[in-house]
Amino acid sequence: MLGAIALLLSCQLCGEVIARSLALPVPGPVLGLGLLALLFAIRPGVFACVAPVSRTILAHLSLLFVPAGVGVVANLDLLSENWLAVGAVLVVSTLLALLVSVGTFLMVLRLTGDAHG
Amino acid sequence: MGDGTDLWSYLSTEPLWWLTCTLLAYLAADWVSARLRRHPLANPVLIAVCMIALVIQLVGAPYATYFDGAKFIHFLLGPATVALAVPLYSNLPAIRKLAVPMLAALLAGSLTAAGSAVLLSQVLGLPDEVIVSMSPKSTTAPVAIGISEALGGLPSLTAVLVILTGIIGAVAVTPLMNALKVRDWRARGFAVGIAAHGIGTARAFQVSEIAGAFAGIGMALNAILTSILVPIIIALLL
Numbered sequence: 001m002l003g004a005i006a007l008l009l010s011c012q013l014c015g016e017v018i019a020r021s022l023a024l025p026v027p028g029p030v031l032g033l034g035l036l037a038l039l040f041a042i043r044p045g046v047f048a049c050v051a052p053v054s055r056t057i058l059a060h061l062s063l064l065f066v067p068a069g070v071g072v073v074a075n076l077d078l079l080s081e082n083w084l085a086v087g088a089v090l091v092v093s094t095l096l097a098l099l100v101s102v103g104t105f106l107m108v109l110r111l112t113g114d115a116h117g
Numbered sequence: 118m119g120d121g122t123d124l125w126s127y128l129s130t131e132p133l134w135w136l137t138c139t140l141l142a143y144l145a146a147d148w149v150s151a152r153l154r155r156h157p158l159a160n161p162v163l164i165a166v167c168m169i170a171l172v173i174q175l176v177g178a179p180y181a182t183y184f185d186g187a188k189f190i191h192f193l194l195g196p197a198t199v200a201l202a203v204p205l206y207s208n209l210p211a212i213r214k215l216a217v218p219m220l221a222a223l224l225a226g227s228l229t230a231a232g233s234a235v236l237l238s239q240v241l242g243l244p245d246e247v248i249v250s251m252s253p254k255s256t257t258a259p260v261a262i263g264i265s266e267a268l269g270g271l272p273s274l275t276a277v278l279v280i281l282t283g284i285i286g287a288v289a290v291t292p293l294m295n296a297l298k299v300r301d302w303r304a305r306g307f308a309v310g311i312a313a314h315g316i317g318t319a320r321a322f323q324v325s326e327i328a329g330a331f332a333g334i335g336m337a338l339n340a341i342l343t344s345i346l347v348p349i350i351i352a353l354l355l
Contacts, residue, residue, distance in 0.1 A: 005196070008196040008199045008200055009196055011199045011202075012195045012196055012198075012199050015199070025341075025344040025345050025348075026340075026341050026344060027198075027259065027260040027263060027340055027341075027344060028195070029194075029195040029196075029198035029199055029259065030198060030260070030337055030340045030341055032195075032198070032199040033198055033199050033201050033202045033205070033337055034202075035199075036199055036200075036202035037202040037205055037206050040202065040206040041206075047203070047206060047207075050200075050202075050203060051203050051207075053200075054200035054201075054202070054203040055203065057193065057196065057197045057200050058197065058200055058201070058203070058204070058322065058329075058333075059322070060143075061197055061315050061316075061318060061319040061322070062143070062147070062160075062161040062162045062165075062316065062319040063139075063140075063143045063161075063165075063190060064190055064191065064193050064194045064197055064315070065162050065194075065258065065280055065283065065315060065316055065319075066139055066142070066143055066162060066165045066166055066169065066187070066190065067139060067183075067184060067187035067188065067190050067191040068191060068258050068276040068277070068279070068280055069162055069165075069166035069276075069277065069280035070166055070169045070170055070173065070180065070183060070184075070187070071180060071184075071273045071276045071277045071280075072166065072170060072277045072280075072281075073170050073173050073174065073180050074179075074180035074181075074273050074277075075271075075273060075274050075277050078247070078271075078274060079274075079277070082243055082244075082247060085238070085241035085242070085243050086243065086247070086251075086278070088237070088241065089234055089237045089238050089241060089243070089251060090234075090251075090254065090278065090281055090282055090285055091285055092233070092237060093229075093230060093233040093234040093237055093254070093255075093282075094230070094254075094255070094282050094285045094286050094289065094312050094313060095285075095289060095293070096229050096230075096233050097226050097229045097230035097233070097255055097286075097308075097311060097312035098226075098286060098289065098290060098293060098308050098309065098312045098313075099293075100225050100226050100229040101222045101223075101225065101226030101229070101307065101308035101311045101312060101335070102222070102294065102297075102299055102304050102305065102307075102308035103225075104218070104221050104222040104225040104226065105218045105219065105221070105222035105301075105303075105304040105307055105308065106218075106299065106301065106304050107221075108217055108218040108221040108222070109215070109218040109301075109304070112217050112218060
């Protein structure tokens with residue numbers, strides 16, 4: 001388990017170092033994700049070692065958003081002044097993004113042939 | 118009584134108290150969500166945030182003090198993003214086969230998420246700093262905060278808008294997709310990953326492992342694309 005945690009952190013660290021030293025717009029953890037996937041491809045044995053810990057973390061992904069979410073109390077003034085407009089933008093824009101994404105996916109899927117999944 | 122006050126003033130400024138509060142609130146929220154058979158409205162993030170916000174308001178602690186304890190949990194967002202390599206790798210054959218529809222949906226969805234947020238905010242007359250803070254709302258919190266900071270937004274406001282977006286997406290996705298009769302778990306998952314990042318991904322994992330894997334990929338790809346697109350959109354529209 002410790003080995004898996006160390007590997008996850010090392011990938012994030014490498015990603016962070018690469019992103020910052022090359023001034024890439026890609027965030028460090030996302031590069032780390034790519035590095036780990038690459039490592040799986042090169043050494044498939046690593047997968048079995050990291051998978052259980054990764055699945056445990058991902059099963060409780062919601063927990064990790066709670067601290068940032070509580071920041072709502074620090075922004076109450078700004079939000080209560082504009083709550084209707086902010087709420088409307090968030091709801092409409094998120095629904096649009098869902099619809100456009102799923103619509104594009106299904107349309108292109110049909111055009112490229114794969115009918116069923 | 119003096120001892121009690123001393124103890125409280127010690128505890129309420131220590132990470133231990135707020136860290137424990139966060140974990141307990143999440144466990145309670147998750148229990149409620151499970152009891153309500155994962156009903157979309159019983160979103161664990163929403164419930165836990167409300168509980169802690171209430172405690173903070175009641176004891177009058179500043180958010181900075183709370184975050185000082187909770188940051189240990191917040192930090193795990195990084196390793197959790199890296200951990201998405203696991204569902205990505207185990208679904209690699211399916212993903213490779215779907216590269217074209219995924220890239221098309223990513224581009225269209227990412228543009229819609231950021232572009233519509235900026236345009237709608239302008240139409241409704243929101244202040245510029247709110248518009249900038251709003252623009253990366255569909256991408257995962259650490260990335261969105263970085264984008265907002267670089268463009269002159271308010272990082273803590275961005276964090277909240279990101280979380281609210283995630284909750285809205287996670288609550289809406291199941292009823293919306295059912296109403297549209299979309300039964301393809303890959304499409305459903307990928308869309309919610311683009312529109313509602315990690316909170317949408319967490320919701321997708323509750324519903325289906327395949328949807329979760331595709332949501333994780335949508336979220337990761339959208340984090341990359343948003344960090345490229347949002348500066349351009351802001352430069353063009355604001």
